[in-house]
Amino acid sequence: MRKLILSAIAAVFVTLIFAGTAAAYSAENSAYTIEEVMAMTEELANSEYYSPELCMRYLEYKQQRIEVISYTVVKGDTLIGISKRFGVSLATICESNQIENPNFIREGQQLQFPAVSGLLYTVVPGDELAVLAEKYEVAYEDIWFANSLDSEELTPGSILVIPGARLPDPMQRATSLSRGISKVNYGFIWPLRGGLSSYYGLRRGSPHRGIDITGPVGAPIRAVADGKVISAGWAGTYGYRVTLQHKSGITTLYAHASKLNVALGDRVKQGDIIAYVGETGNATGPHLHFEVRVNGRHINPLTCLP
Numbered sequence: 001m002r003k004l005i006l007s008a009i010a011a012v013f014v015t016l017i018f019a020g021t022a023a024a025y026s027a028e029n030s031a032y033t034i035e036e037v038m039a040m041t042e043e044l045a046n047s048e049y050y051s052p053e054l055c056m057r058y059l060e061y062k063q064q065r066i067e068v069i070s071y072t073v074v075k076g077d078t079l080i081g082i083s084k085r086f087g088v089s090l091a092t093i094c095e096s097n098q099i100e101n102p103n104f105i106r107e108g109q110q111l112q113f114p115a116v117s118g119l120l121y122t123v124v125p126g127d128e129l130a131v132l133a134e135k136y137e138v139a140y141e142d143i144w145f146a147n148s149l150d151s152e153e154l155t156p157g158s159i160l161v162i163p164g165a166r167l168p169d170p171m172q173r174a175t176s177l178s179r180g181i182s183k184v185n186y187g188f189i190w191p192l193r194g195g196l197s198s199y200y201g202l203r204r205g206s207p208h209r210g211i212d213i214t215g216p217v218g219a220p221i222r223a224v225a226d227g228k229v230i231s232a233g234w235a236g237t238y239g240y241r242v243t244l245q246h247k248s249g250i251t252t253l254y255a256h257a258s259k260l261n262v263a264l265g266d267r268v269k270q271g272d273i274i275a276y277v278g279e280t281g282n283a284t285g286p287h288l289h290f291e292v293r294v295n296g297r298h299i300n301p302l303t304c305l306p
Protein backbone atom coordinates (compact mmCIF):
# COMPACT_ATOMS: atom_id res chain seq x y z
CA MET A 1 0.00 0.00 0.00
CA ARG A 2 2.75 2.35 0.99
CA LYS A 3 4.54 1.53 -2.24
CA LEU A 4 1.44 2.43 -4.22
CA ILE A 5 1.15 5.76 -2.46
CA LEU A 6 4.81 6.49 -3.18
CA SER A 7 4.43 5.58 -6.86
CA ALA A 8 1.36 7.75 -7.14
CA ILE A 9 3.15 10.64 -5.53
CA ALA A 10 6.16 10.16 -7.82
CA ALA A 11 3.76 10.34 -10.78
CA VAL A 12 2.26 13.54 -9.43
CA PHE A 13 5.72 15.06 -9.06
CA VAL A 14 6.65 14.21 -12.62
CA THR A 15 3.42 15.85 -13.66
CA LEU A 16 4.10 18.89 -11.53
CA ILE A 17 7.54 19.36 -13.04
CA PHE A 18 6.16 18.84 -16.49
CA ALA A 19 3.33 21.23 -15.79
CA GLY A 20 5.74 23.75 -14.35
CA THR A 21 8.00 23.80 -17.36
CA ALA A 22 5.30 23.53 -19.96
CA ALA A 23 3.98 27.03 -20.45
CA ALA A 24 2.91 27.85 -16.93
CA TYR A 25 0.61 24.96 -16.13
CA SER A 26 -1.13 25.03 -19.46
CA ALA A 27 -3.94 22.53 -19.27
CA GLU A 28 -3.42 21.55 -22.92
CA ASN A 29 0.19 20.45 -22.37
CA SER A 30 -0.39 18.58 -19.15
CA ALA A 31 -1.99 15.25 -18.49
CA TYR A 32 -3.78 17.02 -15.69
CA THR A 33 -5.72 20.23 -15.62
CA ILE A 34 -4.37 23.01 -13.47
CA GLU A 35 -7.24 22.40 -11.07
CA GLU A 36 -6.26 18.77 -10.78
CA VAL A 37 -2.61 19.65 -10.17
CA MET A 38 -3.63 22.20 -7.55
CA ALA A 39 -5.89 19.62 -5.92
CA MET A 40 -3.08 17.05 -5.86
CA THR A 41 -0.65 19.55 -4.42
CA GLU A 42 -3.14 20.32 -1.71
CA GLU A 43 -3.73 16.66 -1.14
CA LEU A 44 -0.02 16.12 -0.74
CA ALA A 45 0.24 19.05 1.60
CA ASN A 46 -2.59 17.70 3.71
CA SER A 47 -1.56 14.08 3.54
CA GLU A 48 -1.10 12.30 6.82
CA TYR A 49 2.14 10.87 5.47
CA TYR A 50 3.80 13.93 4.07
CA SER A 51 4.28 17.37 5.52
CA PRO A 52 4.52 20.29 3.05
CA GLU A 53 8.20 20.50 3.92
CA LEU A 54 8.72 16.83 3.02
CA CYS A 55 6.76 17.33 -0.20
CA MET A 56 9.09 20.13 -1.22
CA ARG A 57 12.08 17.99 -0.46
CA TYR A 58 10.78 15.11 -2.53
CA LEU A 59 10.04 17.50 -5.35
CA GLU A 60 13.67 18.61 -5.24
CA TYR A 61 14.89 15.01 -5.37
CA LYS A 62 12.73 14.47 -8.42
CA GLN A 63 14.08 17.53 -10.16
CA GLN A 64 17.68 16.77 -9.47
CA ARG A 65 19.27 13.53 -8.39
CA ILE A 66 21.90 13.76 -5.70
CA GLU A 67 25.24 13.54 -7.39
CA VAL A 68 27.88 11.07 -6.22
CA ILE A 69 31.29 12.71 -6.12
CA SER A 70 34.40 10.71 -6.97
CA TYR A 71 37.58 12.32 -5.79
CA THR A 72 41.23 11.26 -5.87
CA VAL A 73 43.32 12.51 -2.97
CA VAL A 74 46.26 14.69 -4.01
CA LYS A 75 49.33 15.69 -2.01
CA GLY A 76 48.49 18.19 0.71
CA ASP A 77 44.81 17.23 0.98
CA THR A 78 43.15 16.81 4.35
CA LEU A 79 39.74 15.26 4.86
CA ILE A 80 38.54 18.43 6.57
CA GLY A 81 39.70 20.46 3.57
CA ILE A 82 37.92 18.15 1.14
CA SER A 83 34.73 18.20 3.20
CA LYS A 84 34.74 22.01 3.21
CA ARG A 85 35.45 22.24 -0.50
CA PHE A 86 32.48 20.03 -1.35
CA GLY A 87 30.23 21.39 1.38
CA VAL A 88 29.57 18.09 3.08
CA SER A 89 30.28 16.94 6.63
CA LEU A 90 33.51 15.21 7.56
CA ALA A 91 31.42 12.24 8.72
CA THR A 92 29.90 11.98 5.23
CA ILE A 93 33.32 11.39 3.71
CA CYS A 94 34.62 9.17 6.51
CA GLU A 95 31.57 6.91 6.74
CA SER A 96 31.01 6.70 2.98
CA ASN A 97 34.60 5.48 2.57
CA GLN A 98 34.97 3.47 5.79
CA ILE A 99 37.73 5.73 7.05
CA GLU A 100 38.17 5.23 10.78
CA ASN A 101 40.87 7.78 11.39
CA PRO A 102 40.01 11.14 9.81
CA ASN A 103 43.58 12.33 10.35
CA PHE A 104 44.86 9.84 7.88
CA ILE A 105 44.47 9.73 4.11
CA ARG A 106 46.98 8.87 1.44
CA GLU A 107 47.81 10.40 -1.92
CA GLY A 108 45.98 8.64 -4.74
CA GLN A 109 43.24 7.31 -2.42
CA GLN A 110 39.85 7.18 -4.15
CA LEU A 111 36.95 8.73 -2.29
CA GLN A 112 33.28 8.58 -3.13
CA PHE A 113 30.60 10.47 -1.30
CA PRO A 114 27.22 12.09 -1.94
CA ALA A 115 27.08 15.79 -2.84
CA VAL A 116 24.95 16.40 0.26
CA SER A 117 25.74 15.43 3.83
CA GLY A 118 24.68 11.86 4.38
CA LEU A 119 25.92 8.42 3.55
CA LEU A 120 26.89 6.56 0.42
CA TYR A 121 25.80 3.09 1.37
CA THR A 122 26.49 -0.25 -0.33
CA VAL A 123 23.57 -2.65 0.10
CA VAL A 124 24.41 -5.99 1.73
CA PRO A 125 22.21 -9.11 1.59
CA GLY A 126 19.30 -8.87 3.99
CA ASP A 127 19.13 -5.07 4.03
CA GLU A 128 15.68 -3.58 4.26
CA LEU A 129 14.74 -0.03 3.46
CA ALA A 130 12.77 0.50 6.66
CA VAL A 131 15.62 -0.87 8.79
CA LEU A 132 18.16 1.38 7.08
CA ALA A 133 15.88 4.37 7.56
CA GLU A 134 15.59 3.62 11.24
CA LYS A 135 19.28 2.93 11.68
CA TYR A 136 20.34 6.21 10.09
CA GLU A 137 17.39 8.15 11.51
CA VAL A 138 16.02 9.41 8.23
CA ALA A 139 12.54 9.21 6.72
CA TYR A 140 11.96 6.07 4.67
CA GLU A 141 10.71 8.33 1.89
CA ASP A 142 13.97 10.28 1.81
CA ILE A 143 15.82 7.14 0.75
CA TRP A 144 13.03 6.19 -1.62
CA PHE A 145 12.96 9.48 -3.48
CA ALA A 146 16.66 10.32 -3.32
CA ASN A 147 17.41 7.09 -5.16
CA SER A 148 14.37 7.07 -7.47
CA LEU A 149 13.48 3.63 -6.19
CA ASP A 150 10.52 1.81 -7.66
CA SER A 151 10.69 -1.30 -5.50
CA GLU A 152 11.31 -2.16 -1.88
CA GLU A 153 13.62 -4.95 -2.99
CA LEU A 154 17.19 -3.80 -2.49
CA THR A 155 19.86 -5.39 -4.66
CA PRO A 156 23.00 -6.42 -2.73
CA GLY A 157 25.99 -4.48 -4.01
CA SER A 158 23.92 -1.56 -5.26
CA ILE A 159 24.70 1.88 -3.90
CA LEU A 160 22.23 4.07 -2.08
CA VAL A 161 22.47 7.71 -1.11
CA ILE A 162 21.05 8.17 2.39
CA PRO A 163 20.66 11.95 2.63
CA GLY A 164 20.87 13.37 6.14
CA ALA A 165 21.96 10.03 7.62
CA ARG A 166 22.87 10.37 11.27
CA LEU A 167 26.53 9.43 11.49
CA PRO A 168 29.03 9.19 14.35
CA ASP A 169 31.42 12.11 14.81
CA PRO A 170 34.61 10.75 13.25
CA MET A 171 36.98 12.82 15.39
CA GLN A 172 35.29 11.78 18.61
CA ARG A 173 35.23 8.14 17.58
CA ALA A 174 38.91 8.05 16.62
CA THR A 175 39.80 9.58 19.97
CA SER A 176 37.64 7.20 21.96
CA LEU A 177 39.11 4.23 20.10
CA SER A 178 42.69 5.19 20.83
CA ARG A 179 42.35 6.64 24.33
CA GLY A 180 41.06 5.31 27.58
CA ILE A 181 42.86 2.04 27.09
CA SER A 182 44.57 0.58 30.12
CA LYS A 183 48.12 -0.23 29.14
CA VAL A 184 50.01 -3.40 29.88
CA ASN A 185 53.78 -3.41 29.62
CA TYR A 186 55.31 -6.29 27.71
CA GLY A 187 58.30 -4.13 26.76
CA PHE A 188 57.16 -3.92 23.13
CA ILE A 189 58.38 -1.38 20.61
CA TRP A 190 56.26 -0.23 17.64
CA PRO A 191 56.63 -2.61 14.69
CA LEU A 192 56.23 0.33 12.29
CA ARG A 193 55.77 4.04 12.75
CA GLY A 194 52.82 5.40 10.78
CA GLY A 195 49.22 6.53 10.94
CA LEU A 196 46.59 4.25 12.41
CA SER A 197 44.04 3.67 9.69
CA SER A 198 42.00 1.07 11.53
CA TYR A 199 41.49 0.15 15.15
CA TYR A 200 40.89 -3.08 17.03
CA GLY A 201 37.30 -4.13 17.55
CA LEU A 202 34.07 -4.25 15.60
CA ARG A 203 34.39 -2.83 12.13
CA ARG A 204 31.11 -2.67 10.19
CA GLY A 205 29.74 -5.47 12.30
CA SER A 206 32.65 -7.89 11.98
CA PRO A 207 35.61 -8.12 14.33
CA HIS A 208 38.93 -6.57 13.36
CA ARG A 209 41.44 -8.50 15.45
CA GLY A 210 44.32 -6.11 15.11
CA ILE A 211 45.30 -2.58 14.24
CA ASP A 212 46.31 -1.23 10.84
CA ILE A 213 49.42 0.92 10.67
CA THR A 214 50.04 2.68 7.38
CA GLY A 215 53.41 2.97 5.72
CA PRO A 216 54.93 3.05 2.26
CA VAL A 217 55.55 -0.22 0.39
CA GLY A 218 58.98 -1.50 1.39
CA ALA A 219 59.17 0.22 4.80
CA PRO A 220 60.77 -2.12 7.38
CA ILE A 221 58.55 -4.00 9.85
CA ARG A 222 60.35 -4.78 13.10
CA ALA A 223 59.90 -7.47 15.74
CA VAL A 224 58.20 -5.86 18.76
CA ALA A 225 60.16 -8.13 21.13
CA ASP A 226 62.62 -11.02 21.10
CA GLY A 227 61.05 -14.22 19.84
CA LYS A 228 60.91 -17.17 17.52
CA VAL A 229 59.27 -17.31 14.07
CA ILE A 230 56.37 -19.79 14.26
CA SER A 231 54.89 -18.98 10.87
CA ALA A 232 56.21 -17.16 7.81
CA GLY A 233 54.63 -17.27 4.37
CA TRP A 234 51.43 -16.77 2.43
CA ALA A 235 48.21 -16.87 4.45
CA GLY A 236 45.21 -16.04 2.24
CA THR A 237 43.54 -12.78 3.21
CA TYR A 238 46.56 -11.90 5.39
CA GLY A 239 48.82 -12.01 2.33
CA TYR A 240 52.43 -12.56 3.36
CA ARG A 241 52.55 -12.74 7.13
CA VAL A 242 54.92 -13.55 9.99
CA THR A 243 53.95 -14.81 13.44
CA LEU A 244 56.36 -14.56 16.35
CA GLN A 245 56.22 -16.47 19.63
CA HIS A 246 57.44 -14.44 22.62
CA LYS A 247 57.71 -15.38 26.26
CA SER A 248 54.68 -15.70 28.61
CA GLY A 249 52.35 -17.14 25.92
CA ILE A 250 52.39 -13.99 23.81
CA THR A 251 52.35 -14.13 20.02
CA THR A 252 52.39 -11.27 17.51
CA LEU A 253 51.30 -11.35 13.87
CA TYR A 254 52.36 -9.07 11.01
CA ALA A 255 50.31 -9.22 7.80
CA HIS A 256 50.04 -7.87 4.21
CA ALA A 257 53.85 -7.70 3.81
CA SER A 258 55.37 -7.24 0.37
CA LYS A 259 58.36 -9.39 1.32
CA LEU A 260 59.43 -11.47 4.32
CA ASN A 261 62.87 -11.28 5.86
CA VAL A 262 62.68 -14.33 8.15
CA ALA A 263 61.87 -18.04 7.84
CA LEU A 264 60.07 -20.56 10.06
CA GLY A 265 62.14 -21.39 13.14
CA ASP A 266 64.36 -18.28 13.03
CA ARG A 267 65.13 -16.52 16.29
CA VAL A 268 64.76 -12.75 16.22
CA LYS A 269 65.78 -9.92 18.52
CA GLN A 270 63.60 -6.94 19.32
CA GLY A 271 63.94 -4.38 16.49
CA ASP A 272 65.09 -6.89 13.88
CA ILE A 273 63.57 -6.35 10.45
CA ILE A 274 61.25 -9.31 9.88
CA ALA A 275 59.33 -8.12 6.78
CA TYR A 276 58.54 -5.12 4.58
CA VAL A 277 55.27 -3.23 4.24
CA GLY A 278 53.05 -4.22 1.33
CA GLU A 279 49.42 -4.68 0.38
CA THR A 280 49.25 -8.42 -0.23
CA GLY A 281 46.12 -10.41 0.62
CA ASN A 282 42.94 -8.54 1.44
CA ALA A 283 44.30 -4.99 1.81
CA THR A 284 43.30 -1.65 0.37
CA GLY A 285 46.50 0.32 0.28
CA PRO A 286 49.87 -0.52 1.83
CA HIS A 287 49.77 -1.09 5.59
CA LEU A 288 50.77 -3.42 8.37
CA HIS A 289 47.98 -5.36 10.04
CA PHE A 290 49.30 -6.15 13.51
CA GLU A 291 47.78 -8.58 16.02
CA VAL A 292 48.68 -9.60 19.54
CA ARG A 293 47.48 -12.76 21.27
CA VAL A 294 47.94 -13.75 24.88
CA ASN A 295 47.47 -17.49 25.47
CA GLY A 296 45.67 -17.69 22.15
CA ARG A 297 43.25 -14.82 22.84
CA HIS A 298 43.40 -11.61 20.84
CA ILE A 299 43.93 -8.40 22.74
CA ASN A 300 43.91 -4.81 21.55
CA PRO A 301 47.49 -4.16 20.38
CA LEU A 302 47.24 -0.55 21.51
CA THR A 303 47.14 -1.76 25.12
CA CYS A 304 50.67 -3.07 24.85
CA LEU A 305 52.38 -0.60 22.52
CA PRO A 306 54.26 2.27 24.16
Ligand SMILES: [Zn+2]
Binding pocket: 198, 208, 210, 211, 212, 288, 289, 290
Ligand atom coordinates in the same frame (compact mmCIF):
# COMPACT_ATOMS: atom_id res chain seq x y z
ZN1 LIG B 1 43.77 -4.93 9.60
